[in-house]
Amino acid sequence: MTERGLVAHLAAFGGALRERGVAIGLGEEVDAAAALTLVDLLDRDEVSTALKCALKVRREHWPLFDELFVRWWSECRPSPHVEHHTRPATDRTLPRASGKGGGASPGGVEGAGREVAAGEPGYSAEAMLRKKPFEEMSQEEIAAMERLLARLSRRLATRRSRRLVPSRGRGLPDLRRSLRRAVGTGGELLALARRERAIEQARLVVLCDTSGSMDAHARFLLAFILSLGSAAHRAELFAFNTTLTRITPFLAGARVELSLDRLSAGVPDWSGGTRIGECLAAFVGQHLDRVVRRSTTVVILSDGLDRGDPAVLAEAMRAIRARARTVVWLNPLMGDARYRPLARGMEVALPFVDHLAPAHNLESLEHFLTLVPA
Amino acid sequence: MRPEIRATQDAMERHGYVADSAIATAVYLARTMPKPLLVEGDAGVGKTEVAKVLAQMLGAELIRLQCYEGLDVNTALYEWNYPHQLLRLKISERDAADPAALERTIFGREFLLERPLLRAITRPDAPPVLLIDEIDRADDGFEAFLLEVLSDFQVTIPELGTLRAEHVPYVVLTSNRTREIGDALRRRCLYLYIEHPTLEKEVRIIRARLPGVDARLAGQIARFMQSLRRRRLARAPGVAETLDWTRALISLHLDHLDAEAVEATLGCILKDAGDLRALGEADRAELVAESA
Numbered sequence: 220m221t222e223r224g225l226v227a228h229l230a231a232f233g234g235a236l237r238e239r240g241v242a243i244g245l246g247e248e249v250d251a252a253a254a255l256t257l258v259d260l261l262d263r264d265e266v267s268t269a270l271k272c273a274l275k276v277r278r279e280h281w282p283l284f285d286e287l288f289v290r291w292w293s294e295c296r297p298s299p300h301v302e303h304h305t306r307p308a309t310d311r312t313l314p315r316a317s318g319k320g321g322g323a324s325p326g327g328v329e330g331a332g333r334e335v336a337a338g339e340p341g342y343s344a345e346a347m348l349r350k351k352p353f354e355e356m357s358q359e360e361i362a363a364m365e366r367l368l369a370r371l372s373r374r375l376a377t378r379r380s381r382r383l384v385p386s387r388g389r390g391l392p393d394l395r396r397s398l399r400r401a402v403g404t405g406g407e408l409l410a411l412a413r414r415e416r417a418i419e420q421a422r423l424v425v426l427c428d429t430s431g432s433m434d435a436h437a438r439f440l441l442a443f444i445l446s447l448g449s450a451a452h453r454a455e456l457f458a459f460n461t462t463l464t465r466i467t468p469f470l471a472g473a474r475v476e477l478s479l480d481r482l483s484a485g486v487p488d489w490s491g492g493t494r495i496g497e498c499l500a501a502f503v504g505q506h507l508d509r510v511v512r513r514s515t516t517v518v519i520l521s522d523g524l525d526r527g528d529p530a531v532l533a534e535a536m537r538a539i540r541a542r543a544r545t546v547v548w549l550n551p552l553m554g555d556a557r558y559r560p561l562a563r564g565m566e567v568a569l570p571f572v573d574h575l576a577p578a579h580n581l582e583s584l585e586h587f588l589t590l591v592p593a
Numbered sequence: 594m595r596p597e598i599r600a601t602q603d604a605m606e607r608h609g610y611v612a613d614s615a616i617a618t619a620v621y622l623a624r625t626m627p628k629p630l631l632v633e634g635d636a637g638v639g640k641t642e643v644a645k646v647l648a649q650m651l652g653a654e655l656i657r658l659q660c661y662e663g664l665d666v667n668t669a670l671y672e673w674n675y676p677h678q679l680l681r682l683k684i685s686e687r688d689a690a691d692p693a694a695l696e697r698t699i700f701g702r703e704f705l706l707e708r709p710l711l712r713a714i715t716r717p718d719a720p721p722v723l724l725i726d727e728i729d730r731a732d733d734g735f736e737a738f739l740l741e742v743l744s745d746f747q748v749t750i751p752e753l754g755t756l757r758a759e760h761v762p763y764v765v766l767t768s769n770r771t772r773e774i775g776d777a778l779r780r781r782c783l784y785l786y787i788e789h790p791t792l793e794k795e796v797r798i799i800r801a802r803l804p805g806v807d808a809r810l811a812g813q814i815a816r817f818m819q820s821l822r823r824r825r826l827a828r829a830p831g832v833a834e835t836l837d838w839t840r841a842l843i844s845l846h847l848d849h850l851d852a853e854a855v856e857a858t859l860g861c862i863l864k865d866a867g868d869l870r871a872l873g874e875a876d877r878a879e880l881v882a883e884s885a
Contacts, residue, residue: 242776264614272622381661401675
């Protein structure tokens with residue numbers, strides 16, 4: 220293959236990776252091109268390692284990379300192949316604006332259009348993309364919720380950092396800055412500078428159940444977690460039903476209503492069944508180490524109606540509890556005064572939950588604020 | 594395999610680091626392109642060692658910046674030596690020197706304390722190896738600052754002006770993934786993920802690092818560790834644990850593994866109370882039998 224052919228082939232390979240959801244930028248491709256000039260092109264393993272290294276392919280994407288690598292680098296394919304291989308990446312992230320009739324009120328899922336995205340990146344093959352409109356939430360409702368949730372998330376996730384920042388009048392003496400100032404006054408120490416521990420930005424992880432049994436509450440709760448996400452400076456959001464989907468990207472920089480549209484389009488198997496245990500276990504396996512730290516508050520929004528193996532759920536909850544600062548379980552069923560946390564999933568998870576609270580309307584969330592220690 | 598990469602691999606091995614081709618390729622690319630190398634992997638797989646062995650191979654100075662939560666620019670980059678400056682001011686009060694000259698004096702290089710990052714770009718003779726260890730522990734603000742230093746290799750000190758790197762250092766960053774590293778920083782680097790070693794590699798590591806070890810014992814230990822890692826553990830032991838354990842067994846004058854020896858020394862490899870409890874007598878016997 221000529222050098223130009225190689226670069227074109229590399230670019231096409233990068234495109235194929237991107238299409239499957241591996242984030243690769245131009246910079247990575249430039250690095251990879253440089254790296255290919257430094258390795259033995261006839262040694263496939265070496266080419267593979269060099270590409271992984273230069274394209275910065277993360278460990279979790281290795282199986283996908285290896286699969287594509289075999290397809291693309293076994294024999295020299297002509298690069299025109301690219302054309303039908305690349306689809307606009309925007310397909311997936313654009314809000315599905317089509318309002319699917321008023322029939323799709325909470326609970327009326329069947330009215331929502333079905334769409335099977337065959338081989339779409341990052342989606343399990345069986346899970347169906349179902350759309351669900353959020354029109355019912357009024358502007359005022361959303362605005363009221365956002366105000367409330369800004370307070371809530373500060374309460375949930377504020378903590379003092381280990382880092383010291385200059386402060387006025389209180390805190391520990393800061394000799395370094397005091398002396399620095401004294402240099403200006405010829406070595407006379409006129410006033411002591413002080414510093415204190417910085418207030419850290421909010422850090423939240425929210426896991427939201429979007430299964431059929433949660434349907435009546437889903438619209439409200441999603442608005443809730445989206446507001447949490449924008450109020451907290453660092454929030455990671457996940458939706459789960461039969462599979463776990465990281466939904467933080469849908470939120471990036473958008474207003475709540477817009478995000479709601481994107482979400483209903485982007486979460487697979489909306490209003491399907493629940494496998495809380497498996498999903499939380501998947502969360503523990505794939506994300507826990509990275510997104511949950513000692514300073515993180517984990518909020519789980521679910522009715523705890525689980526059809527899976529209770530042992531799996533218990534094990535996942537134990538792992539989350541061991542790592543997080545606080546685990547909060549918000550249960551919309553608790554709005555009913557007769558409710559007791561007897562659902563099997565709920566019962567198993569309860570020992571690992573710091574706060575179990577109702578979440579069926581704004582009032583219950585306000586009450587919840589008073590429960591959580593600052 | 595390209596001869597240069599083979600040479601890198603051999604050189605690393607000569608300095609006691611058993612590298613597979615992935616590690617050797619990454620180190621070679623990082624040296625040649627040259628770009629910072631971001632190394633990730635579980636605890637104890639030898640991430641920090643990559644930087645150390647690179648420094649030994651090049652005969653370069655190793656400058657280490659250990660990151661932690663709350664690490665600030667004054668600890669990482671530079672600091673004025675204030676007590677020293679004040680003393681100089683006091684001394685010069687008596688001979689009423691020219692104030693401008695005095696200011697130039699007290700903000701001169703001799704009053705500057707070099708912290709690791711500044712030190713790494715001001716070495717006059719040869720490029721050093723800069724190890725930025727556990728970058729995931731520092732906060733995002735520091736990461737952004739680091740990005741600036743790593744892209745320009747220059748530092749601006751208001752009182753002194755801009756200091757440009759005499760020699761661009763070789764940079765190795767390590768991360769345990771307790772926090773996701775920002776994309777911007779990731780993009781500046783080449784990436785290496787070190788996995789737990791294969792059986793053959795682990796045997797070679799044990800024998801390279803502890804030449805006194807009995808060949809049979811080394812094989813048994815490696816097989817034991819391999820089967821142990823296949824089990825569900827909260828904290829899988831790394832190569833560091835393997836080596837500690839081997840040392841412990843050697844100092845107990847053992848030449849083979851048995852249930853008794855394993856029970857007495859299990860604390861060298863399992864460092865989680867839950868894991869220790871979960872690995873009962875029957876499991877240990879099974880592991881010993883598998884490794885025989």
